[in-house]
Amino acid sequence: MKFDAATADSRCGTLDPHALANLRRFGEGRGSETLDALVGTFAGEAIERVARMRTAIQIGDFDTVAITAHNLRGASLSVAGTLLGASCARLQALAGEKDQNRCTSAINDLEQEAGRLIAELRRTLVHGTFEKSAE
Amino acid sequence: MTILIVDDSATMRMLLRRDLRVAGWEDVEEAPDAASALRVLSTSDVSLVLSDWHMPSMTGLDLLERVRNESNETRFGFVTCEASDKERVQALRAGAQFLITKPVDHEDLSHHIRLALGMDIEGYSGRTGAEERTLQDVLTRLFQRPVSVAPAPPPRRELVRTVAEYKTDRSEVETACAVIEMPLAAAFGCALGRIPGKGATEWASAHNLTDSVEKNFMEVANVLAAFVSAASGHYVLHGVDYVGEGGLVDREKEKKGWEDCVQIDIAGYPAGRLGIIR
Numbered sequence: 001m002k003f004d005a006a007t008a009d010s011r012c013g014t015l016d017p018h019a020l021a022n023l024r025r026f027g028e029g030r031g032s033e034t035l036d037a038l039v040g041t042f043a044g045e046a047i048e049r050v051a052r053m054r055t056a057i058q059i060g061d062f063d064t065v066a067i068t069a070h071n072l073r074g075a076s077l078s079v080a081g082t083l084l085g086a087s088c089a090r091l092q093a094l095a096g097e098k099d100q101n102r103c104t105s106a107i108n109d110l111e112q113e114a115g116r117l118i119a120e121l122r123r124t125l126v127h128g129t130f131e132k133s134a135e
Numbered sequence: 136m137t138i139l140i141v142d143d144s145a146t147m148r149m150l151l152r153r154d155l156r157v158a159g160w161e162d163v164e165e166a167p168d169a170a171s172a173l174r175v176l177s178t179s180d181v182s183l184v185l186s187d188w189h190m191p192s193m194t195g196l197d198l199l200e201r202v203r204n205e206s207n208e209t210r211f212g213f214v215t216c217e218a219s220d221k222e223r224v225q226a227l228r229a230g231a232q233f234l235i236t237k238p239v240d241h242e243d244l245s246h247h248i249r250l251a252l253g254m255d256i257e258g259y260s261g262r263t264g265a266e267e268r269t270l271q272d273v274l275t276r277l278f279q280r281p282v283s284v285a286p287a288p289p290p291r292r293e294l295v296r297t298v299a300e301y302k303t304d305r306s307e308v309e310t311a312c313a314v315i316e317m318p319l320a321a322a323f324g325c326a327l328g329r330i331p332g333k334g335a336t337e338w339a340s341a342h343n344l345t346d347s348v349e350k351n352f353m354e355v356a357n358v359l360a361a362f363v364s365a366a367s368g369h370y371v372l373h374g375v376d377y378v379g380e381g382g383l384v385d386r387e388k389e390k391k392g393w394e395d396c397v398q399i400d401i402a403g404y405p406a407g408r409l410g411i412i413r
Contacts, residue, residue, distance in 0.1 A: 016238070018238070019238045022238070022240075022241065025157075025241075026150065026153055037149075038146065038149055038150070041145050041146050041149060042146040044145075045144060045145055045146055064191075067189055067190075067191060070189050070216055071143060071144055071187070071189060071190075071216075072144075073216050074144060074147060074187070074215070074216035074237040075144040075146040075147055077216065077237050077238045078146065078147060078150055078237050078238040078239065079146060079150075080238075
């Protein structure tokens with residue numbers, strides 16, 4: 001199957017096209033390995049931060065929740081994750097209100113969105129670029 | 136020339152390092168937090184720090200204050216997720232050269248770094264850091280707002296011109312042509328209360344010298360001449376005249392060469408470039 005950027009992009013409308021174009025340039029000349037490393041780094045970071053925020057919510061450390069959500073938001077937006085960025089912003093706001101129940105609900109949503117984003121990044125960038133470069 | 140990236144996100148450090156490499160900066164150090172950054176700064180000759188704002192333990196602003204306690208020479212830029220007007224003012228007041236938001240546009244990043252470092256900029260006259268700070272001080276006092284000044288390429292967009300005569304320290308009268316971009320001209324007008332603030336961006340983006348701007352231009356020109364005079368001790372303002380309603384710089388003038396081309400950012404107003412042709 002050949003890579004079709006248009007199809008891939010329509011499949012993942014949650015990705016910010018401008019940031020996505022920047023990411024494609026990230027791998028230029030160096031194949032999919034670099035993008036694989038980038039997506040892998042982001043995935044590890046997202047998993048670690050979700051776990052950190054979940055623990056912080058449980059113990060009522062809302063400052064840690066807010067700053068971690070803020071930082072994950074920056075990385076998310078930089079890897080084209082508009083929806084995950086919005087989830088992070090929502091959790092950051094809820095942490096400001098120190099609302100444990102709503103924070104718990106928000107971290108569940110955020111975790112799901114992070115999983116979707118990582119899968120889309122792998123499908124769109126890593127596999128897509130590899131097949132494109134193999135044409 | 137070393138650039139230090141400070142961000143607790145490994146993803147961001149990877150992306151920024153890549154952007155810097157593409158822009159030609161290979162000598163890049165990384166730190167995952169402010170404390171590590173301070174250790175790098177104590178052992179390496181870092182020209183510019185590129186820091187996140189919100190980090191655990193010590194914020195980017197705290198880091199900037201620590202850096203400024205040691206040196207005014209190290210350039211400092213923030214790369215942050217979002218920035219309120221209050222944070223932008225805080226950043227400039229604390230001595231940052233720029234603040235940009237994520238996701239980072241790599242061309243924008245490169246532009247700001249080059250301005251901050253004064254590197255490879257066409258027409259750059261070789262201002263020293265001390266002169267930039269003098270000009271910054273004068274403008275800050277004048278506008279009562281945080282101001283940043285950095286070396287810049289000559290102005291190229293819609294321009295407003297003035298001709299000012301100066302007496303040199305040898306009592307010879309010289310003529311200087313000051314060229315200013317519309318956004319900055321409008322900013323000066325706004326800062327002086329002559330042009331409503333919300334109109335500045337529209338005027339600037341329209342690239343059109345309106346009647347309102349014209350009416351206030353003498354004031355703008357006087358301000359311009361005043362700070363040029365104050366920033367260059369051997370020049371004394373002799374007179375200022377308004378010579379036209381903008382446009383490109385005369386080729387003849389341009390041949391003489393630019394001096395003192397700077398980017399000026401006044402907090403709360405559109406930024407712009409100012410150039411002097413002598």
